[in-house]
Amino acid sequence: xxxxxxxxxxxxxxxxxxxxxxxxxxxxxxxxxxxxxxxxxxxxxxxxxxxxxxxxxxxxxxxxxxxxxxxxxxxxxxxxxxxxxxxxxxxxxxxxxxxxxxxxxxxxxxxxxxxxxxxxxxxxxxxxxxxxxxxxxxxxxxxxxxxxxxxxxxxxxxxxxxxxxxxxxxxxxxxxxxxxxxxxxxxxxxxxxxxxxxxxxxxxxxxxxxxxxxxxxxxxxxxxxxxxxxxxxxxxxxxxxxxxxxxxxxxxxxxxxxxxxxxxxxxx
Numbered sequence: 001x002x003x004x005x006x007x008x009x010x011x012x013x014x015x016x017x018x019x020x021x022x023x024x025x026x027x028x029x030x031x032x033x034x035x036x037x038x039x040x041x042x043x044x045x046x047x048x049x050x051x052x053x054x055x056x057x058x059x060x061x062x063x064x065x066x067x068x069x070x071x072x073x074x075x076x077x078x079x080x081x082x083x084x085x086x087x088x089x090x091x092x093x094x095x096x097x098x099x100x101x102x103x104x105x106x107x108x109x110x111x112x113x114x115x116x117x118x119x120x121x122x123x124x125x126x127x128x129x130x131x132x133x134x135x136x137x138x139x140x141x142x143x144x145x146x147x148x149x150x151x152x153x154x155x156x157x158x159x160x161x162x163x164x165x166x167x168x169x170x171x172x173x174x175x176x177x178x179x180x181x182x183x184x185x186x187x188x189x190x191x192x193x194x195x196x197x198x199x200x201x202x203x204x205x206x207x208x209x210x211x212x213x214x215x216x217x218x219x220x221x222x223x224x225x226x227x228x229x230x231x232x233x234x235x236x237x238x239x240x241x242x243x244x245x246x247x248x249x250x251x252x253x254x255x256x257x258x259x260x261x262x263x264x265x266x267x268x
Contacts, residue, residue, distance in 0.1 A: 016153025018042055019263035022195065022234025023126065023255040025049040026058065028112045030261030035118030038265070040152050044234050044254065045126025045161055045195045047113045048106055053078075053209060053237075054259065060105040065092050078209060082167040106130055110137045117142050122150055126195045127163025127170045127235065147182035149189060155229075155268065158186035160194045163235065164214040180218035188226040191266070196235045198223055198246065203253060208238040223249050230266065 019038040024031050026049030035041040052058035056070040069092060076085035110133055117123070119141025125131050131146070138144050145159035160182045162172040186192070196213070197203040198220035204212050213236050223231050227248040234255030242253045254264040 015267065016040075016155075017265060017267045018152060019265055020044065020193070020232050020252075020254050021257040021263045022046065022232075023237060023258050024113065025052065025258035026109060026113075027258045027261055028116050030257065031113055032116040032118075033261075034257070034263045035121070038118075038263075041118050041121045041263070042157065042193055042232070043117070043121055043123040044193055044232070045124055046128050046234065046255075047126070048109055048128045048130070049258075050102075050128055052258075060102060060109075063105065064101060077168070078211075080211065103130070103133070106133060107136075110134075114138055114142065122152070122157065122159065122193075124159040124193065124195060125161035125172050127172050129161075130171050131161070147185045149186055153268065155190040156188075157191045157193055158189035158228075160186060160192075160219070163196050164216060166214050176216075176218065179216055183216070183218045183222045186222075189228050191230045191232065192219075192223065192226075192228040192249075194219055194231070194233045197233045197239075197253065198231065198251065200244070200246070200251075202240045202244060203233075203251065204236060205240050206236050206238050207240060220246070223247070223251070232264070232266075 017038045018040050019034055020042040021034050022044035023046040025046055049059045051061040051070060053074055056062060056074055057067045062070040073085055073088060114137035121142045123142055123144055124146050134144055146161040149156055149158045162174050164176060164179055165173045197215045199215035199217045204215040206213055223246050231249050231251045232254055237255050239253050244251050252264060
């Protein structure tokens with residue numbers, strides 16, 4: 001399969017090993033080692049740690065408002081009491097410049113994490129990322145792709161970042177139509193890299209948060225239609241299954257990086 005006219009090539013004449021991570025959520029120490037032994041690192045977003053659902057003392061929210069308030073908002077969201085969670089959040093943010101506080105905290109996290117990325121890294125956005133800030137921190141060794149393709153070791157990788165709209169209202173959520181257009185722009189590839197999974201119950205249900213996250217129907221349709229070798233994604237931290245086949249495609253969840261610090265390896 002050949003790359004499109006705008007694709008970039010890193011093809012070599014030897015075996016290639018690529019490490020794939022997603023949902024870094026502030027684990028900078030492990031991110032600095034994620035490319036060890038690989039020819040390239042692929043990062044599928046969610047670098048930012050706003051609130052750690054496993055450890056409520058970590059993240060931007062508890063840094064600003066304390067662990068007790070973090071405990072409460074996690075409980076409300078887990079119980080799907082989203083309106084109450086939003087009302088509670090509004091009370092906490094009253095009198096504060098929410099955007100300025102969040103952007104300042106995100107900038108600090110991005111400065112650390114982008115500095116830790118190895119060369120070369122190919123990255124796309126997660127739903128909690130702020131794409132507008134990435135050009136300030138992505139160095140020359142990091143290629144940011146969203147609705148784009150790149151050739152690595154003779155295989156074509158396609159990238160689609162962000163998430164679909166939800167009651168959580170995270171920073172980079174887009175409409176189903178916009179997301180489908182990016183999937184269409186990528187076209188047939190060997191490895192389809194996205195932040196969110198295809199819309200399959202086993203891949204979208206989080207067993208710890210006890211809820212279905214949003215997967216993409218357009219992504220599922222593209223997998224069935226174009227039959228990439230692999231579909232790799234994150235977003236769901238503790239899915240019912242981490243790996244399953246859809247037709248000819250091996251679908252792999254790599255969204256465990258924040259907790260395990262281990263990348264998923266692809267070699268050919």
